Structures are given as C-alpha cells and as structure tokens.
Amino acid sequence: MKAVYIHIPFCKSICSYCDFCKVFYYPKWSYAYLKALKEEIDDVYMGEEVQSIYIGGGTPSSLSCKEIDYLFYFIKKFKRASFCEVTFECNLEDITDDLLKVLKKNKVNRLSIGIESFQDQNLCLLGRNHSFQDAKEKMKKIRSYGFSNVNLDLIYAISKESLKMVKDDLRLFLKLKPDHISTYSLMIEPHTILAHQHIKPIQEEIDRKMYDTICATLKRKGYLHYEVSNFAKKGKESRHNLTYWNNEEYYGFGLSASGYLGNVRYTNTKNLFAYLKGNRKGESQILDQKEKMDHEVMLGLRKLKGINVAEFEKKYQIKMSDAYPLTPLLKQKDLTLKKGYLAISDDKIYVMNEILAKMI
Ligand code: SF4
Known part of the structure; x- marks a missing residue:
C-alpha cells in the first residue's frame, strides 16, 4: 500500500517567508496544470491501493470549486483503502459553503489550514491577513459540515516575537479545538521576501524556550506529541505524514512534488512551463542499502x-x-x-x- 501527495502550486497572494514551489493563481494556467497533472497520474500510477491522499501546495483551495471537482474526478482512479485519509490544504479566506460542499462530496476527511498566528505584528511580517474572529467562524462552519479531523499550522520564533505572544497564540489556537497542530519555527530561507528585507532570525535560546512552552502546553491540553513538530488528539495523528516518517513508499504528483518508489527518491521539475509540456523530470537518486537505512533512521527518530x-x-x-x-x-x-x-x-x-x- 502506498500514499499519494499531489502538489497544487497556486496561491492568491505570496507570503513573505514562503520557500515552497508556488505561482500566482491564474485560471488559464490552473486549467492547463490540472490537465498535465492528470496526464502524469495516468502515466505513473500503477493501480495499487492507497492509504492516504494529501493535496497540498501552494494553496489547493485557491482553485475554483469547478476545478477542485475536476481534480477529484480524475483522481478517482486511485484505489482508496477503506480507511483512506484524504487531506486538503486550505487558506482560511477560501473556506466557504461551496468549498466545503465540494470537499465533502469528494470524501475529503481531513483539512489542514495555514493559520500560522493571530498576532498582528506576526501577520504583518508574514504577509497574512486574518483575525481570530474569522477563524472562529470558519471553524464553526467546518464542523457544521461534519469534518472531524482538522489540522492548524502554527508558526513561532518569528522575528521580534516574544514568549508572551507565543503563549497568546497557543491560547487562541486551543480555543478553536483543532484535532491536530503542526508547528514550525520560522526559518528565513534565501530568496524569500524576508531574506531580501534582511529580517534576522530569532536567537536560538528564545526559540528553544518557545518550543519547550509549546510542547508543555499542548501536552497539558491532551495532545499527543508524536513527532518533533506535530501534536494530535488521540487517533488523529496524520497517517499521511507517518508514511514519510516510517520511510514507506509514496507517489509525488505535480510540480516539484517528491516521491519515493522502490529504491528511488525523486523530485519533479520546478519549472511550471516544462511541467505543462509534460517534461516532468527533475532530480532523482537511487538509494543503496546504507542510504535506505540512513533515511529510515533520520525519519524514524523524528x-x-x-x-x-x-x-x-x-x-x-x-x-x-x-x-x-x-x-x-x-x-x-x-x-x-x-x-x-x-x-x-x-x-x-x-x-x-x-x-x-x-x-x-
Ligand atoms: S506559505 Fe503557503 S499560502 Fe503562502 S505563498 Fe507559500 S504556499 Fe502560498
């Protein structure tokens, strides 16, 4: 049994810290992209049963509902195991009744939402714009559609952030009662807007205190700390991400997507126009026994x-x-x-x- 990752590279706005492979959403490209994605899946998928499908990005929810419906139409060819976890990444502002209806209809059973922070100072630096009130209303709507597995992403160690701000974010995140929380210490990657603005990373000592606070708080609130940066309510651990940490095989479809099949780890091209023309080849590495073991150790110990x-x-x-x-x-x-x-x-x-x- 394998897992499937599908990359949707479109975003409606670009965040200052973002190092992912993404482009602005543009309907002419998104439609062509879905066609190219379908071709890749038709060419590569071997018909095995799949235990999880993760649709990430970019921002998958930047696609129109019609495009999302089309995506699910052609990924029907994946033979889903009876307990198949299907995750769809969303931005808060894209969550509408129409989106939730289309996801429910297509048997999505896990949502992952990039909230990151509620602190005005952080949101301004990250290039994001939402409020706790927005999130509260959207979570209510999500639950009303019966979604019972929701992950929220939290970013900490944001330049000039204080421990008090992290505590305040934790308090607000917990009010939303997520089933899973993924945390990220902000990395200022080269070529991001933050790097160009010469924003400095936070001191390691403060980062450590923030990490310890997050672990202690979430543990106290009944979350299982099951991976270095991930916390879940009982039974809500991400089955898809466990595939990676268990060093199991998975397909990666789409622009810049990585996969692991047989002895090969591969990453598709990051060039959108090459991908649209069907030139998907990026990098690949054939692993020998020692390399496979090393991967298993590095991933498994997470x-x-x-x-x-x-x-x-x-x-x-x-x-x-x-x-x-x-x-x-x-x-x-x-x-x-x-x-x-x-x-x-x-x-x-x-x-x-x-x-x-x-x-x-
Ligand atoms: S962080 Fe996410 S939403 Fe922001 S630009 Fe990157 S991929 Fe898009």
Missing part, C-alpha cells in the same frame, strides 16, 4: 516513539548496533531504548540533528 529495532533489523538483515554507534549514545542518554523502540531522549529532541550527525 517520531517520539522512535524506531522498532526488531522490524528494522528484519528489514535490513543487520544488527542496528553493528550499523550505528548505539552504545555510546545510549550511555550519554542521547538515545533511549524502551519496549524495543529506539528513540531520541525527550530532553534531547531539540538537539536531535546533532545526535543524528553523531549517528550517521
């Missing part, structure tokens, strides 16, 4: 539960302690081994990359 050692050893036919320096890392309490699962120690999650560097 889960707080960690990696099932027996399954790992069965899959790769090697003792994990022969492949990686587990003994010193366990001794230093960088790693823990509990009930057969190898995990990063709770108090070391923040410095996880340093531990992975020691391991690989």
Whole structure:
C-alpha cells in the first residue's frame, strides 16, 4: 500500500517567508496544470491501493470549486483503502459553503489550514491577513459540515516575537479545538521576501524556550506529541505524514512534488512551463542499502516513539548496533531504548540533528 501527495502550486497572494514551489493563481494556467497533472497520474500510477491522499501546495483551495471537482474526478482512479485519509490544504479566506460542499462530496476527511498566528505584528511580517474572529467562524462552519479531523499550522520564533505572544497564540489556537497542530519555527530561507528585507532570525535560546512552552502546553491540553513538530488528539495523528516518517513508499504528483518508489527518491521539475509540456523530470537518486537505512533512521527518530529495532533489523538483515554507534549514545542518554523502540531522549529532541550527525 502506498500514499499519494499531489502538489497544487497556486496561491492568491505570496507570503513573505514562503520557500515552497508556488505561482500566482491564474485560471488559464490552473486549467492547463490540472490537465498535465492528470496526464502524469495516468502515466505513473500503477493501480495499487492507497492509504492516504494529501493535496497540498501552494494553496489547493485557491482553485475554483469547478476545478477542485475536476481534480477529484480524475483522481478517482486511485484505489482508496477503506480507511483512506484524504487531506486538503486550505487558506482560511477560501473556506466557504461551496468549498466545503465540494470537499465533502469528494470524501475529503481531513483539512489542514495555514493559520500560522493571530498576532498582528506576526501577520504583518508574514504577509497574512486574518483575525481570530474569522477563524472562529470558519471553524464553526467546518464542523457544521461534519469534518472531524482538522489540522492548524502554527508558526513561532518569528522575528521580534516574544514568549508572551507565543503563549497568546497557543491560547487562541486551543480555543478553536483543532484535532491536530503542526508547528514550525520560522526559518528565513534565501530568496524569500524576508531574506531580501534582511529580517534576522530569532536567537536560538528564545526559540528553544518557545518550543519547550509549546510542547508543555499542548501536552497539558491532551495532545499527543508524536513527532518533533506535530501534536494530535488521540487517533488523529496524520497517517499521511507517518508514511514519510516510517520511510514507506509514496507517489509525488505535480510540480516539484517528491516521491519515493522502490529504491528511488525523486523530485519533479520546478519549472511550471516544462511541467505543462509534460517534461516532468527533475532530480532523482537511487538509494543503496546504507542510504535506505540512513533515511529510515533520520525519519524514524523524528517520531517520539522512535524506531522498532526488531522490524528494522528484519528489514535490513543487520544488527542496528553493528550499523550505528548505539552504545555510546545510549550511555550519554542521547538515545533511549524502551519496549524495543529506539528513540531520541525527550530532553534531547531539540538537539536531535546533532545526535543524528553523531549517528550517521
Ligand atoms: S506559505 Fe503557503 S499560502 Fe503562502 S505563498 Fe507559500 S504556499 Fe502560498
């Protein structure tokens, strides 16, 4: 069984921090894009049962309802498993009765909404514009259509943000009763508007305090911290993202989409006009056994539960302690081994990359 990611690269406005592959929504392009996407799916999909479909972007909700209906018409060819999770990313301002009706009709069962913050200072810097009142009304509408699995994205460590502002955002996010919260510490990537404006990142020490506050608050409010940056109510963990962290295979369709099939990790072209002409090829890498294991370690240790050692050893036919320096890392309490699962120690999650560097 596999997962499917579909990239819709259109946005109605461009956020200052955005490093994703996106272009302005323009109906002439969006229609041509959907046709090219259909061709790619027809060419590549092998007919397997799929456990999750994630429609991300860009902003999928920037498409018109007619376009969204057309997208679901041609992705009907995916054989959905009976428990298939279908996620659709939305921007708050696009959420209308018409959109929710079309998503419900097409059996979307999970919404992911890029709220990011409610602090005026943050929204102004990020290039976003919404209020808590908007979000409250939209959440009410979403629930009235029976959507029972809603993720909200939260960005923190935004330049000049204070710990008090993060706490206030958490308070407001929790009032909306989301089922899942994905958090992101703001990275100022080259070539973004923020980088051109020479906006400085926040100090690491403050970032750490914010992260610790988020983890403690959400845990206290009944969210399971199941991945470094992700929190869910019981049973609402993102099945699609777990595919990535479990190092399982997935298709990536659309502009700049990445996939992992067989021994190959690939990324489609980021050039819209090449993609529209059917020239999808971007980069690809054939993985050898060691690279596959390294990916499994790097991704698997993002889960707080960690990696099932027996399954790992069965899959790769090697003792994990022969492949990686587990003994010193366990001794230093960088790693823990509990009930057969190898995990990063709770108090070391923040410095996880340093531990992975020691391991690989
Ligand atoms: S952050 Fe999301 S909505 Fe904003 S420009 Fe990037 S893809 Fe579009």
